[in-house]
Amino acid sequence: MKISSALPLRNLRGNPVRTAILIFLTAILSLMIFGGTLMITSLKTGLHSLESRLGADIMVVPYEAATKSNLETIVLxxxxxxxxxxxxxxxxxxxxxxxxxxxxxxxxxxxxxxxxxxxxxxxxxxxxxxxxxxxxxxxxxxxxxxxxxxxxxxxxxxxxxxxxxxxxxxxxxxxxxxxxxxxxxxxxxxxxxxxxxxxxxxxxxxxxxxxxxxxxxxxxxxxxxxxxxxxxxxxxxxxxxxxxxxxxxxxKDMISGISDSLAGVSDIISILIIVVWIAGMLILLLAFAMSISQRKKEFAVLRVIGASQNQLAGIVMQEALLLCLAGSLMGAVLGLLILLPFQQVIEEFLNLPFLLPSAVQIAGYVLAAVILTILTGCIAVSVSAFRISRIDTALILRGDT
Amino acid sequence: MILKAEKLSKEFIRETKNTNRFCAVQETDFVLESGSFAVLTGRSGSGKSTFLHMLSGLMTPTSGRVLIDDKDIYQLPDQELSRFRNQHIGVIPQGQTALHSLTVLENICLPYTLYGEEAHETEALALLEKLEIAHLKTALPAELSGGELRRMAIARAFLRKPELILADEPTSDLDDQNTEIVFQFLRQAAQDGAAVFAVTHETNAAQYADRLFRMNAGQLQG
Known part of the structure; x- marks a missing residue:
């Protein structure tokens, strides 16, 4: 095996604190993407389930017993x-x-x-x-x-x-x-x-x-x-x-209130996902930049030995890939551990229909969160990868003396 | 192998009294042939390392060419130049140059393993024996002293038996005994057919060299 293939993993193992921090950051990002998406989908699935369970166009109830709110509290x-x-x-x-x-x-x-x-x-x-x-x-x-x-x-x-x-x-x-x-x-x-x-x-x-x-x-x-x-x-x-x-x-009017609340909650979660994604991207960008800057001497040494610019960029990208893979899986698992056992608590807290989608769909969301987190990490690290591949090797080597 | 530098110069952008350019190496011609050991001395900041880096393909010159067997190395695409450096040039850089996540032996075998070739551990261990650090083969760089790290870098540069060896202060952290070992190493490499060029402050390096150069304010003399 090429050492340049094993090097990213060795580098990560060589600095466990730095690696743990970066994995934690990507896990948070993945948790938000996966958890948020699953929350929104569960709320929509719940509403859809409610609509199909009601299954009628009109409900007729005794007038004196059926102010709209009374009816909703019982039926919905x-x-x-x-x-x-x-x-x-x-x-x-x-x-x-x-x-x-x-x-x-x-x-x-x-x-x-x-x-x-x-x-x-x-x-x-x-x-x-x-x-x-x-x-x-x-x-x-x-x-x-x-x-x-x-x-x-x-x-x-x-x-x-x-x-x-x-x-x-x-x-x-x-x-x-x-x-x-x-x-x-x-x-x-x-x-x-x-x-x-x-x-x-x-x-x-x-x-x-x-x-x-x-x-x-x-x-x-x-x-x-x-x-x-x-x-x-x-x-x-x-x-x-x-x-x-x-x-x-x-x-439909009966569930319009629920529908409105759901839209509100979905909007908030969507905004949160976007905010966390942007913040996560910036934090990862800085974290990778700092981490790679600390090791620029090592990259200069690799150039001296004969590593090409593409090889250096590849090592950096592989490190990010491994970190993001580990972090995104951790985040998704954490999301499952929170949402699966506590779905009833969430349903009661939000007071909205809440139904988890099928296992296949959840697996799809896990995959999507992992891919999106890895993509985010790769985008964040690409700046550092490009910079390190264009380093002035001689200048870095001289700077050490 | 013949290494040629033709009208090689290097300028940096730096504010000085009359100009914003600083000339680190003035136009220089230089030739080094196989089997020859050349030593370059000079004051700190005189342009020795800059000259060596240009010869190694690590620093693009402001003007001039570096030819290795008539091949202009700065005309090669990065991938080709990198591979060429890996296969034909052994560079011993200044300072500590270990990869900290690899063991000493893995660091030394890097010139081979970087491109997925067999590690050549037997040869690597033989070099470690000669440099008296064989007992440290499984140690991590963080466990080594400055001198041991220098010897590790020397072993790494020698492993592929390169045709051109460029050493920048190879003995800076070494005691007299190890300094002698290293210069004997470089001398032996030249006798074995390599073209060897060393930048050093060691005054006794002259006794090992075939040719002696001095860099004075960017001007190569000798």
Missing amino acids: QGATGYFYMDEAKYQKIASTEGIGQISAQFFLASASSGCCSLSVQIIGFDPDTDFTITPWIKKSYGQTLQKYDIIVGNDLNAFVGDTLIFYGVECRVAAKLDKTGTSFDTAVFTNQETIKALIQSSLDKNMNEFKNINPDKVVSCVLINAAEGYTVEDVLNDINLHVKKVKAVRT
């Missing part, structure tokens, strides 16, 4: 709560012109006291008409839910085969959903037969805020997709105009 932010309206409203809404798909949902919040295993939002759906929950539940559970079968969100501490008790009713965990990065990760899903039994049980135990309801005669919300040829706006206005005591909300 994972707060527990419930409200009901007469089933007759559902029939009235269903008769509105321009409705393509329609299905009712039923909400119940379990209590944190002894009657219930967990305090969660329970969402009931009608398997015959549902078009929002069934499609993604099918990925985790392909069978028909039986009475007292439930499907739990990914963040709940319950597993297939477990029995959870809600208002004294034992329910079997039939499946656990994949992570969505949304409030649905802390919810429990079941069919309308089961949730009606649970609502009845909560009424029997006098633990339901609504005292005089008949579970068979109420629904919590109605989800609608506009039929072809009708605009969402037309259907929404029609419902709000003709069906009393309900509020029809466009689901």
